[in-house]
Amino acid sequence: MLKVPVHQVAGHRASDGNLGPLVDDSGRFYKPLQGDERGSNEVAFYSSFSSNTKIPDHIRRFFPVFHGTQLLEASDGSGLCPHLVLQDLVSSCVNPSIMDIKIGASTWPPQASEDYIAKCLKKDREGTSIQLGFRISGFQIYGNKESGFWKADKQFIKSFSTEDVRLVLRKFVSSNASADLDSDPDCAFASVVYGGSSGILAQLLELKAWFEDQTIFHFYSCSVLVMYEKELTVEGRSSGAAVKLVDFAHVVEGVGVIDHNFLGGLCSLIKFISEILTTPYEYPSKTCPHDTEKNRLCSDNSAME
Amino acid sequence: MLKVPVHQVAGHRASDGNLGPLVDDSGRFYKPLQGDERGSNEVAFYSSFSSNTKIPDHIRRFFPVFHGTQLLEASDGSGLCPHLVLQDLVSSCVNPSIMDIKIGASTWPPQASEDYIAKCLKKDREGTSIQLGFRISGFQIYGNKESGFWKADKQFIKSFSTEDVRLVLRKFVSSNASADLDSDPDCAFASVVYGGSSGILAQLLELKAWFEDQTIFHFYSCSVLVMYEKELTVEGRSSGAAVKLVDFAHVVEGVGVIDHNFLGGLCSLIKFISEILTTPYEYPSKTCPHDTEKNRLCSDNSAME
Numbered sequence: 266m267l268k269v270p271v272h273q274v275a276g277h278r279a280s281d282g283n284l285g286p287l288v289d290d291s292g293r294f295y296k297p298l299q300g301d302e303r304g305s306n307e308v309a310f311y312s313s314f315s316s317n318t319k320i321p322d323h324i325r326r327f328f329p330v331f332h333g334t335q336l337l338e339a340s341d342g343s344g345l346c347p348h349l350v351l352q353d354l355v356s357s358c359v360n361p362s363i364m365d366i367k368i369g370a371s372t373w374p375p376q377a378s379e380d381y382i383a384k385c386l387k388k389d390r391e392g393t394s395i396q397l398g399f400r401i402s403g404f405q406i407y408g409n410k411e412s413g414f415w416k417a418d419k420q421f422i423k424s425f426s427t428e429d430v431r432l433v434l435r436k437f438v439s440s441n442a443s444a445d446l447d448s449d450p451d452c453a454f455a456s457v458v459y460g461g462s463s464g465i466l467a468q469l470l471e472l473k474a475w476f477e478d479q480t481i482f483h484f485y486s487c488s489v490l491v492m493y494e495k496e497l498t499v500e501g502r503s504s505g506a507a508v509k510l511v512d513f514a515h516v517v518e519g520v521g522v523i524d525h526n527f528l529g530g531l532c533s534l535i536k537f538i539s540e541i542l543t544t545p546y547e548y549p550s551k552t553c554p555h556d557t558e559k560n561r562l563c564s565d566n567s568a569m570e
Numbered sequence: 571m572l573k574v575p576v577h578q579v580a581g582h583r584a585s586d587g588n589l590g591p592l593v594d595d596s597g598r599f600y601k602p603l604q605g606d607e608r609g610s611n612e613v614a615f616y617s618s619f620s621s622n623t624k625i626p627d628h629i630r631r632f633f634p635v636f637h638g639t640q641l642l643e644a645s646d647g648s649g650l651c652p653h654l655v656l657q658d659l660v661s662s663c664v665n666p667s668i669m670d671i672k673i674g675a676s677t678w679p680p681q682a683s684e685d686y687i688a689k690c691l692k693k694d695r696e697g698t699s700i701q702l703g704f705r706i707s708g709f710q711i712y713g714n715k716e717s718g719f720w721k722a723d724k725q726f727i728k729s730f731s732t733e734d735v736r737l738v739l740r741k742f743v744s745s746n747a748s749a750d751l752d753s754d755p756d757c758a759f760a761s762v763v764y765g766g767s768s769g770i771l772a773q774l775l776e777l778k779a780w781f782e783d784q785t786i787f788h789f790y791s792c793s794v795l796v797m798y799e800k801e802l803t804v805e806g807r808s809s810g811a812a813v814k815l816v817d818f819a820h821v822v823e824g825v826g827v828i829d830h831n832f833l834g835g836l837c838s839l840i841k842f843i844s845e846i847l848t849t850p851y852e853y854p855s856k857t858c859p860h861d862t863e864k865n866r867l868c869s870d871n872s873a874m875e
Binding site for chain 1: 675676680703834841
């Protein structure tokens with residue numbers, strides 16, 4: 266029985282008769298091949314990556330396992346359509362908090378068409394990609410049994426500023442995350458999710474070391490998925506913090522050159538997350554966030570000087 | 571007495587009545603302020619950088635010392651014009667080999683005008699910037715007393731491919747460098763110039779560590795100058811290998827974000843130079859470079875299989 270993935274946070278969704286990915290109960294994720302070269306490109310990447318003996322095992326675990334392709338009834342009812350058969354990265358999760366972060370200042374490969382470059386460049390400039398070297402493409406943050414997930418709207422995310430990104434990366438590991446961008450996140454889970462020897466930061470640093478050296482692939486428009494389970498964290502169990510790479514429709518050959526575009530963006534994300542660990546209770550967008558009395562005193566003081 | 575710098579390898583030259591930088595005998599370099607915002611921007615950068623107490627001393631040494639500005643007779647005879655007064659980085663050199671490498675896939679700051687972005691993007695795509703994260707802007711390689719310098723032509727450099735860049739980075743540290751792109755460089759000075767605890771690679775890695783952390787400035791369109799003295803190297807003395815940063819007309823504030831664009835390009839350059847150190851006698855563009863006999867045998871062998 267195939268169904269629409271519950272925990273998808275970005276990309277086309279297979280609901281309401283649209284074309285999108287499906288999952289089954291055995292932990293597989295079926296992604297319809299996009300009809301143009303993007304589909305064949307992603308298959309080519311997974312085939313090449315799977316068989317490449319130069320990929321170390323500790324790097325391979327960041328990628329979904331590839332099980333080939335399969336003809337399946339498309340979710341939009343358009344008939345049989347080839348699908349990538351991949352590992353469902355969240356099949357064992359109950360209520361995962363997930364963030365999809367598209368890495369790289371540029372999302373277009375150098376050899377792309379003029380039209381495609383212009384389209385991507387516009388998006389890269391409108392979003393935070395050019396400024397930060399990455400942009401948030403989607404997320405869901407689990408609150409609790411009553412509130413469920415905060416799943417942000419696409420248009421809302423598209424309008425994110427640098428400070429919004431900083432705030433959402435804090436909310437992602439907070440016990441009091443809410444959709445209100447003015448509320449102050451407590452970063453209660455920062456040290457267990459982002460920190461530690463198996464936390465998100467450690468995993469990103471492992472990826473970074475590989476990207477400083479590898480010249481096999483350039484990962485344009487690829488996303489880092491960051492995920493963990495808040496309930497496990499609250500119970501004091503391992504948070505299940507994981508970093509995964511997804512979306513390889515625009516991967517090109519590295520031809521002996523490192524992927525400086527991905528690496529630069531990855532280093533920028535690493536810096537954002539490091540800062541949350543070193544200054545968990547800083548509120549960069551406001552000077553006196555909690556205390557309006559203090560705020561007034563600040564003004565009084567400066568008026569008296 | 572002001573004169574035209576002998577060892578300038580990129581940028582506008584103050585010869586034949588053109589506007590360009592001048593040097594004096596006391597080790598100072600006078601750079602005319604460009605009339606538009608680039609001039610004031612570069613002054614603003616040097617002022618801000620000089621007085622910023624957060625710049626560590628081991629990083630400060632990568633930058634020319636700034637001595638303020640001064641009104642001077644312009645080299646093009648247009649009258650008095652404000653000049654930046656800087657340290658002349660090569661005043662103590664006799665016959666320096668120098669390479670000017672513009673770092674970053676993008677040479678345009680995000681907040682630049684549409685016209686400027688379009689102009690830069692075109693150059694970044696035509697050169698190697700987008701592909702490699704850097705491009706060679708100019709160089710001079712010292713041969714010997716008879717041959718003097720190989721100073722490459724601007725148009726020739728503009729047409730460089732990835733393989734040309736790889737080759738020139740090898741020729742730069744070779745005893746047999748020549749203008750012939752088909753000749754094989756011996757990389758005789760690679761280990762003393764690029765390698766070692768005070769070599770180019772070590773210096774670039776020091777810069778890299780700073781760029782992974784600093785969020786004060788974004789260095790768009792800035793160059794790394796790489797230099798050494800071949801004669802000293804041949805004599806077995808310290809090669810004088812040095813890395814310097816120059817050209818700050820397009821530096822913008824970092825506002826809490828790392829310069830992922832510069833960092834990515836720097837890491838790419840580091841990889842190129844590391845490869846020369848680990849495989850000094852590899853010839854990536856050809857399989858059997860020296861031995862045509864061997865070349866023929868290769869073909870024969872494959873025909874026999």
